[in-house]
Amino acid sequence: MWETKYNEMQAVSTHHEQEIIRMRDADERGRLSHANVVKALQDEIRVLNQDIEELSARKRSDTIIGRLQGKVDRIQEENAHLKEMTEEMLSGDHNPARATPLALEIDSASQEEIAQAYHSIQRDYAALRSYVDKLLMNIIAEAPHLLCVDNSS
Numbered sequence: 001m002w003e004t005k006y007n008e009m010q011a012v013s014t015h016h017e018q019e020i021i022r023m024r025d026a027d028e029r030g031r032l033s034h035a036n037v038v039k040a041l042q043d044e045i046r047v048l049n050q051d052i053e054e055l056s057a058r059k060r061s062d063t064i065i066g067r068l069q070g071k072v073d074r075i076q077e078e079n080a081h082l083k084e085m086t087e088e089m090l091s092g093d094h095n096p097a098r099a100t101p102l103a104l105e106i107d108s109a110s111q112e113e114i115a116q117a118y119h120s121i122q123r124d125y126a127a128l129r130s131y132v133d134k135l136l137m138n139i140i141a142e143a144p145h146l147l148c149v150d151n152s153s
Contacts, residue, residue: 061143068135 089103106114139146 057143061146064139064143065146 085100085102088100109117136147
């Protein structure tokens with residue numbers, strides 16, 4: 001009788017040990033699963049932060065492109081106007097009644113005044129050239145992809 005009780009107790013003890021082992025295994029798998037979920041979420045957050053940075057960079061580059069396009073448009077309009085004026089001046093028609101204010105001013109100006117105006121224009125051109133060079137260098141440093149030209153179309 002004592003042996004039977006001992007065997008029953010040993011069987012119950014073995015059963016409880018196996019149950020404890022199963023619970024430990026399940027708990028360990030749960031911790032591993034939790035760690036995997038945390039790692040996956042951290043990876044997803046890292047990817048989303050990178051996407052946010054890319055979108056911010058695109059927004060800044062779109063703003064820069066818009067401003068540059070506006071400047072290019074204004075410069076092209078001014079260039080067209082200057083070409084028109086140059087063609088009128090070079091057309092050979094020096095009719096004073098039809099002369100532009102600029103042509104009248106040039107006709108009445110002395111050689112020294114024309115030279116001063118020319119040098120002033122050269123300084124302005126050099127300053128503009130320097131500004132455009134700095135602008136391009138900033139674009140190269142900050143967003144070089146803006147200067148890429150797609151030749152596929």
